[in-house]
Amino acid sequence: MFFDTHTHLFDERFQPDLPTVLERASTAGVSRILCLGIDRESNHTAVQLAQKYPQVWAAVGLHPNYLQAVQPGDWDDVVRLAEREPRVVAIGETGLDRYWKDTPLPVQETYFQYHLDLARRLGKPVVIHCREAQEQVVRLLRQEYDRHGPIRGIMHAFSGDRITAQNCWEMGLHISFAGMVTYPKADSLRQVVPEVPLERLLLETDSPYLPPQPVRGRRNEPAFLVHTAQQIASLRGLTCEQLAEVTTANARALFGI
Structure with a gap:
């Protein structure tokens, strides 16, 4: 059974049919799902979904692309949820984004450090x-x-080179691959996959974003994790069952589930 370590199930695209989406995930062999908030409202929704659905857990944070809209008290709210809600098992999504220009980089760096400090203090992994x-x-x-x-955490939807990946796993981080690894032009990314230590390997969909190649153009959802898993398993010389066992054990240990 697979663990989808990165979704945004609060997204409005899931509002009409989320119970059915979760049923399809279970049927496809995706039995555990992490839902990550990106701002104050979505953090609370992620926690509510984790409380409602036993296969869902939550992470809370302020995404770098939404920091320009941060209001007084938003960070304090992240801290309260992380400290008090037992279904919150990770901090994030946080990090840096130089593609979109909405938030100045120094502001992104400041909040990234806030997340790192909180994750370290609470002993929870940070999602980057x-x-x-x-x-x-x-x-x-x-x-x-x-x-x-060492840093407990995840380089989410990894798209970098081998040197970046190695720097990260040597500092204690896990490397998570999403649907991008299935794209025709992603040969350089596929070359990184066999290099990642197996105990640091994770899988994700980033739903509703980054659908794998066989479902490109559709809303991504946790059931589609199997397409990414098939690609990763082939690159690693594993069966999908072996990959599921290893990556799910990695995720459960990291999140304390």
């Missing part, structure tokens, strides 16, 4: 977004590692 900011993310993570030691 990195888009066109590999050098900056690795630099901040290296500072964190040098001060405090």
Whole structure:
């Protein structure tokens, strides 16, 4: 049974049929799902979904692309949820994004550090977004590692090169692959997959985004994780059953589930 370690089930595209989406996931062999908030409202919705559906857990944070809309008290609300809600098993999604220009990079870096500090204090993993900011993310993570030691967390929807991946797993992080690894032009990303230590490997959909190639153009959902899993299993020389066993064990250990 697979663990989808990154979804946004609060998205309005899931409102009409979320129970059916979760049924399809279960039928496809995806038995555990992490739903990550990106702002104050979605953090609360993620927690509510985790309380309602036993196969769903929550992560709370402020996504770098939404920081320009942060209001007073939003970060304090993240802290309260992370401290008090037992279904919150991770901090994030956080990180840096240089593709979109809505939030100045210094602001993104400040909040990234807030998330790292909170995750370390609570002993929960941090989920990291990195888009066109590999050098900056690795630099901040290296500072964190040098001060405090290994970092529990996930490089989500990894799209970087082998050197970036190695830097991350050597600092204690897990590497999570999404549907991008199935895209025809993703040969360089597929070359990274066999290099990642098996104990640091995770799978995700990033639903409703990044649908795998066989369902490209459709709303992504947790059931489609199997397409990514088939690609990863082939690259690793594993069966899908073996990959499911390893990656689910990795996720459960990381999240304490």
